[in-house]
Amino acid sequence: MHLLIPAAGVGRRMGSDRNKLLLTVQGLPLLAWTLLAIQAADQISWIGIIGQPEDFADWRSLVTQLAISKPVELIKGGTTRQESVFNGLQALRTQAERVLIHDGARCLATADLFDRCATALHKVPGLIAAVPVKDTIKIVDSTGMVSATPDRSQLWAAQTPQGFGVEKLKACHAEGRRQGWEVTDDAALFERFNLPVQIVAGEETNLKITTPADLAIAELILQQRQNSPA
Numbered sequence: 126m127h128l129l130i131p132a133a134g135v136g137r138r139m140g141s142d143r144n145k146l147l148l149t150v151q152g153l154p155l156l157a158w159t160l161l162a163i164q165a166a167d168q169i170s171w172i173g174i175i176g177q178p179e180d181f182a183d184w185r186s187l188v189t190q191l192a193i194s195k196p197v198e199l200i201k202g203g204t205t206r207q208e209s210v211f212n213g214l215q216a217l218r219t220q221a222e223r224v225l226i227h228d229g230a231r232c233l234a235t236a237d238l239f240d241r242c243a244t245a246l247h248k249v250p251g252l253i254a255a256v257p258v259k260d261t262i263k264i265v266d267s268t269g270m271v272s273a274t275p276d277r278s279q280l281w282a283a284q285t286p287q288g289f290g291v292e293k294l295k296a297c298h299a300e301g302r303r304q305g306w307e308v309t310d311d312a313a314l315f316e317r318f319n320l321p322v323q324i325v326a327g328e329e330t331n332l333k334i335t336t337p338a339d340l341a342i343a344e345l346i347l348q349q350r351q352n353s354p355a
Contacts, residue, residue: 126168126169126170126171126223126224126225126243126246127169127170127171127173127217127218127221127223127224127225127291128163128169128171128172128173128224128225128226128227128239128286129173129175129200129210129213129214129217129224129225129226129227130156130159130172130173130174130175130226130227130228130229131175131202131206131209131210131213131226131228131229132144132146132156132174132175132176132180132184132202132229133175133176133177133180133202133203133206133209144176144177144180144183145230145334146229146230146232147180147183148334148340150232150340150343150344150347151344151347151348151351154183154187155229155230155232155334155343156174156184156187156229156232157187157190157191157232158232158233158347159227159229159231159232159234160172160187160188160191160193161191162234162235162236162238162239163195163227163236163239164191164193164194164195165236166236166237166239166240166243167236167240168239168240168243168244169195169225169239169240169243170195170196171195171196171198171218171221172193172195172196172197172198173197173198173199173200173213173216173217174197174198174199174200174229175200175201175202175209175210175212175213176199176200176201176202177201177202178201181199184199185199198216200212200213200216205307206228206309207298207301207307207308210226210298210311211298211299211302213226214291214294214295214298215295217291221291222290222291222292223246223247223288223289223290223291224288224289224291224294225239225242225243225246225286225287225288226285226286226287226288226289226311227239227285227286227287228285228333230333230334230335231284231285231331231332231333231334232334232343233328233330233331233332233343233346233347234254234284234285234286234328234331235328235331238254238286238327238328238331239286241325241326242254242286242288242325243288245288245323245325246288246289249321249323250289250290250293250315250320250321250322251287251288251289251290251293251294251312251315251320251321251322251323252287252288252289252322252323252324252325253283253284253285253286253287253288253310253312253322253323253324253325254283254284254285254286254287254325254326254327254328254331255281255282255283255284255324255325255326255327256281256282256284256326256327256328256329256331257277257278257280257281257282258277258280258281258282260277261274261277262274262275262277262280281324282327283310283312284327284328284331284333285310287310287311287312289311289315293315293320294311294314294315297311297314297315297317297318297320298311298314300318301314301317330346332346
């Protein structure tokens with residue numbers, strides 16, 4: 126299974142002026158923990174890191190430091206996540222039939238989650254890792270007033286990995302560019318074309334590291350994992 130990692134963002138909400146995936150938890154950059162989980166996943170055979178050229182030297186050094194044995198290709202990203210994934214799709218090997226896409230900022234995903242998503246993708250056109258929403262969600266209008274309370278039993282919080290057939294996802298991205306659509310994840314493009322997207326059970330610890338508070342939580346989770354018996 127081929128896997129793309131969008132890793133081109135700057136951590137502005139983190140209060141950083143550099144790529145936030147260079148920030149460290151437990152002494153390693155955020156991206157390192159993602160790469161280690163992918164290295165341990167049996168189903169992943171190729172990794173594409175989509176980033177900005179100024180970060181490529183750091184990514185190459187990290188891959189060497191971690192002794193990642195799977196093929197890793199560095200791919201120039203765009204100005205948005207959507208553009209970066211589009212570029213990543215063009216760089217896939219010609220034999221790639223299916224692809225997983227995983228945000229580098231979700232550095233706590235486990236090898237088991239990658240393998241479960243890869244296995245499920247052989248049976249469905251598209252999928253996303255997700256977890257049920259625990260909180261009551263309110264829909265609020267432009268004046269700040271609550272307008273509705275959706276049924277929580279039907280709400281899921283989307284995570285990554287997300288997985289798709291390569292040709293269908295390429296076609297969705299190409300049409301999205303032509304139409305000028307802006308989406309926050311690849312599943313939304315599939316949904317625009319009424320293509321099915323299956324839920325795969327995600328992980329409560331699969332956080333997206335966005336703020337300093339998230340970084341502190343990641344430290345605790347990794348520390349607990351390291352202290353847990355094998």
